[in-house]
Amino acid sequence: MTKPKPDGSNGEGPAAFNPLPEWLRNEGEAADVVLSSRVRLARNLAGHLFIVKATRKDRQRTLEVCRDTILHCSLAPHIAWYDLHAANPADRTLLVERHLISKQLAKGRAGGPGAAEDPRAVAIGLPDERLSIMVNEEDHLRIQTVRSGLSLAAAWKEIDAVDDRIEAGLEYAFSPRFGYLTACPTNVGTGLRMSVMLHLPGLRLTGDIDKVKRAAADMGLAVRGFYGEGSDAVGDLYQLSNQTTLGKSEASILHDMEHEIVPRIVEYERLSRRELITRRRVGVEDQVMRAWGLLTHARLLTTDEAMGALSLARLGILTGILKATGGAAIDVRTVNQLILLVQPAHLQRVVGRELDQEQRRVARATFVRGRVCTAS
Amino acid sequence: MTKPKPDGSNGEGPAAFNPLPEWLRNEGEAADVVLSSRVRLARNLAGHLFIVKATRKDRQRTLEVCRDTILHCSLAPHIAWYDLHAANPADRTLLVERHLISKQLAKGRAGGPGAAEDPRAVAIGLPDERLSIMVNEEDHLRIQTVRSGLSLAAAWKEIDAVDDRIEAGLEYAFSPRFGYLTACPTNVGTGLRMSVMLHLPGLRLTGDIDKVKRAAADMGLAVRGFYGEGSDAVGDLYQLSNQTTLGKSEASILHDMEHEIVPRIVEYERLSRRELITRRRVGVEDQVMRAWGLLTHARLLTTDEAMGALSLARLGILTGILKATGGAAIDVRTVNQLILLVQPAHLQRVVGRELDQEQRRVARATFVRGRVCTAS
Numbered sequence: 001m002t003k004p005k006p007d008g009s010n011g012e013g014p015a016a017f018n019p020l021p022e023w024l025r026n027e028g029e030a031a032d033v034v035l036s037s038r039v040r041l042a043r044n045l046a047g048h049l050f051i052v053k054a055t056r057k058d059r060q061r062t063l064e065v066c067r068d069t070i071l072h073c074s075l076a077p078h079i080a081w082y083d084l085h086a087a088n089p090a091d092r093t094l095l096v097e098r099h100l101i102s103k104q105l106a107k108g109r110a111g112g113p114g115a116a117e118d119p120r121a122v123a124i125g126l127p128d129e130r131l132s133i134m135v136n137e138e139d140h141l142r143i144q145t146v147r148s149g150l151s152l153a154a155a156w157k158e159i160d161a162v163d164d165r166i167e168a169g170l171e172y173a174f175s176p177r178f179g180y181l182t183a184c185p186t187n188v189g190t191g192l193r194m195s196v197m198l199h200l201p202g203l204r205l206t207g208d209i210d211k212v213k214r215a216a217a218d219m220g221l222a223v224r225g226f227y228g229e230g231s232d233a234v235g236d237l238y239q240l241s242n243q244t245t246l247g248k249s250e251a252s253i254l255h256d257m258e259h260e261i262v263p264r265i266v267e268y269e270r271l272s273r274r275e276l277i278t279r280r281r282v283g284v285e286d287q288v289m290r291a292w293g294l295l296t297h298a299r300l301l302t303t304d305e306a307m308g309a310l311s312l313a314r315l316g317i318l319t320g321i322l323k324a325t326g327g328a329a330i331d332v333r334t335v336n337q338l339i340l341l342v343q344p345a346h347l348q349r350v351v352g353r354e355l356d357q358e359q360r361r362v363a364r365a366t367f368v369r370g371r372v373c374t375a376s
Numbered sequence: 377m378t379k380p381k382p383d384g385s386n387g388e389g390p391a392a393f394n395p396l397p398e399w400l401r402n403e404g405e406a407a408d409v410v411l412s413s414r415v416r417l418a419r420n421l422a423g424h425l426f427i428v429k430a431t432r433k434d435r436q437r438t439l440e441v442c443r444d445t446i447l448h449c450s451l452a453p454h455i456a457w458y459d460l461h462a463a464n465p466a467d468r469t470l471l472v473e474r475h476l477i478s479k480q481l482a483k484g485r486a487g488g489p490g491a492a493e494d495p496r497a498v499a500i501g502l503p504d505e506r507l508s509i510m511v512n513e514e515d516h517l518r519i520q521t522v523r524s525g526l527s528l529a530a531a532w533k534e535i536d537a538v539d540d541r542i543e544a545g546l547e548y549a550f551s552p553r554f555g556y557l558t559a560c561p562t563n564v565g566t567g568l569r570m571s572v573m574l575h576l577p578g579l580r581l582t583g584d585i586d587k588v589k590r591a592a593a594d595m596g597l598a599v600r601g602f603y604g605e606g607s608d609a610v611g612d613l614y615q616l617s618n619q620t621t622l623g624k625s626e627a628s629i630l631h632d633m634e635h636e637i638v639p640r641i642v643e644y645e646r647l648s649r650r651e652l653i654t655r656r657r658v659g660v661e662d663q664v665m666r667a668w669g670l671l672t673h674a675r676l677l678t679t680d681e682a683m684g685a686l687s688l689a690r691l692g693i694l695t696g697i698l699k700a701t702g703g704a705a706i707d708v709r710t711v712n713q714l715i716l717l718v719q720p721a722h723l724q725r726v727v728g729r730e731l732d733q734e735q736r737r738v739a740r741a742t743f744v745r746g747r748v749c750t751a752s
Contacts, residue, residue, distance in 0.1 A: 282738055286675035297669030299662035362658055 021098060021129040023197065024336040028149020032318050033266045035197040035237070035336070036146050037258075038099075039155040041163055042182045042191035043141040046171040050183050051109070051136055059136050060119040066135045067121065069169035075133075075162050076125030084108075084120045090354065093345035096227070099146070100124055103227070105137045131162060138183045139191075141166070150266070152194050152258040156250065186243065190250050194257050195241030197226075198265065201315040202272030204236050205284060212265060216240060219261060226307075235307030235339060236315075240265070277319050288316035295372050301365040306342040310335050313372075330372055338371060397474060397505040399573065400712040404525020408694050409642045411573040411613070411712070413634075414475075415531040416520040417539055418558045418567035422547040426559050427485070427512055435512050436495040442511045443497065445545035451509075451538050452501030460484075460496045466730065469721035472603070475522070476500055479603070481513045507538060514559045515567075517542070526642070528570050528634040532626065562619065566626050570633050571617030573602075574641065577691040578648030580612050581660060588641060592616060595637060602683075611683030611715060612691075616641070653695050664692035671748050677741040682718040686711050689748075706748055714747060 023036035048062045092106040101122045108115030125131030134142040145159040173181040180191040203209040213223050226237040276284040291312035314335045316322030342364050351363050399412035424438045468482040477498045484491030501507030510518040521535040549557040556567040579585040589599050602613040652660040667688035690711045692698030718740050727739050
């Protein structure tokens with residue numbers, strides 16, 4: 001992925017990526033709680049077999065058709081195209097860590113024999129990485145836009161325009177009765193999934209996080225960790241997304257998420273933070289300052305430890321604890337950025353070479369210390 | 377204990393005590409590993425019933441006889457006398473924390489009804505607290521001398537002189553066949569127990585501490601925690617003492633401890649520390665610096681947490697890690713002193729008022745931070 005590829009990659013390496021992609025900019029509505037808002041559409045091409053039924057040759061053809069359209073319909077200031085079957089594993093992991101592709105797409109189809117060579121790609125809108133389009137994941141196209149803060153309407157507006165431009169060049173599989181047809185029935189209809197990445201350290205510390213999870217489940221929402229299905233909520237980061245797409249209009253899904261459900265969780269988290277700093281001040285100061293002590297002193301850090309401590313540092317900044325106690329002058333953006341840069345593939349990119357797990361723990365601690373100690 | 381007592385206390389309050397008693401001065405042979413050396417003699421008065429058989433009136437009489445002798449035979453530059461039945465609980469705990477009296481003496485006989493009023497006392501040699509004499513503990517007299525570092529011979533010489541002076545004024549229970557008679561058969565004979573307080577963080581970190589414990593047990597030595605029987609080895613501090621007193625001469629016990637057993641453990645601990653800083657440097661740096669981060673950042677500290685972190689700080693200073701990594705310029709004496717001052721009764725003495733457990737955790741963190749942050 002470091003050089004232009006004869007197979008069609010247009011040569012942008014992840015090294016050229018923005019150090020602070022859109023979803024970590026800490027801007028927009030309720031950015032104290034909502035890191036980012038994401039909208040994705042699942043689309044398939046008419047006249048092409050669904051991925052699960054397609055041969056490798058079929059998938060190669062699908063990929064080529066998609067590439068021709070995506071690269072020539074002005075979707076962003078610049079579109080970087082990566083053939084993932086030609087990419088090295090570290091670069092694929094880097095893209096997963098940036099939330100630009102799914103783990104499934106990184107691995108290739110079902111992770112079976114020859115999965116890594118399965119024809120598949122991602123197109124990314126640069127420089128802000130707001131747009132990414134996975135080709136030959138579960139569906140032929142998985143189009144995603146992301147915005148900082150609570151901004152589902154804007155993300156929806158953007159993806160809707162992208163969707164129209166692509167549809168002008170490709171024919172989607174569509175049924176007048178069911179809507180957009182997708183590989184998995186849960187996506188049929190609008191093919192839409194909206195999600196927000198929430199930072200909920202307050203609710204975790206007050207012990208109310210489980211109530212929120214149960215309430216979300218009752219409303220038909222999925223609550224996942226930072227890296228989606230099956231990942232734990234390390235760093236107090238939770239992805240909240242709608243589950244059903246059939247029988248509900250885009251507008252209704254959008255309205256429920258943006259104006260009803262998420263604002264209620266945001267208020268609940270803010271209330272928890274206020275309660276913590278008024279009624280349980282010493283306890284939360286202790287947690288925040290211990291985390292700060294760890295970030296500034298540890299010589300070995302696992303990813304989860306680093307994310308846990310960064311979460312508390314973020315809480316400390318947003319509640320004024322970290323400044324008030326003379327801990328440090330560090331900003332939320334730096335913390336957000338570190339949440340990404342402590343991930344294994346990013347860390348190796350920063351260091352400039354491959355590292356085993358033990359070396360990563362050393363490098364992570366050194367890197368974090370360098371950033372937060374300069375900041376303080 | 378703050379004013380002269382009509383009952384015979386001579387009015388020295390623990391507040392007047394030395395901030396750094398002898399056993400924490402970090403002086404003498406092998407002070408990097410051996411905090412202190414202690415020798416104690418168990419003695420009983422002829423013509424007085426053993427404590428377990430004595431009535432309260434008997435014990436009151438024993439106490440008075442002992443006091444008259446102890447206060448008038450020039451045992452130290454100054455002898456402070458405390459009637460523990462007249463002392464408040466906080467002062468009794470303070471004396472336990474300073475290792476001047478046993479928990480058993482603090483509680484009174486078997487902790488039963490009226491135990492607190494049981495006639496019992498301690499005489500302490502000031503200003504260095506090298507000498508202490510418990511009256512009406514398990515035996516009528518438990519005489520103890522303590523020295524910094526590995527210094528059993530000097531402690532023995534000192535206690536032998538004290539013993540002679542007391543014996544000049546009192547008749548001890550002595551059998552030509554068994555030697556000095558004591559309440560518990562394990563003390564019969566010399567009535568002597570020698571012990572050293574060891575700081576063994578290296579052996580704990582290399583995982584070899586259990587080998588040392590087993591070897592010590594095989595040699596008939598008892599290994600106990602910082603506060604004696606039943607206390608855990610918090611702060612990596614271990615008391616090592618001889619178990620049998622019958623059938624072995626003082627000289628033989630002393631020689632074994634001072635010239636054979638303890639030096640071997642000292643070498644083993646030093647070897648572990650060298651191994652840690654050469655072969656497992658990053659790991660031990662990580663431990664030490666995390667501990668330092670905790671001491672300088674936590675807002676709540678339990679006694680055990682504080683002692684654990686102070687132990688690692690002590691290791692960090694002695695191995696050069698704490699200075700080498702720019703952590704802090706703090707000396708071993710300050711750390712030794714903090715090991716004592718973070719104990720509950722000492723902490724309350726420092727703060728100047730009674731505190732509940734939660735308040736103590738706050739006060740402990742604040743106090744420690746003040747000391748180590750000034751030092752750095």
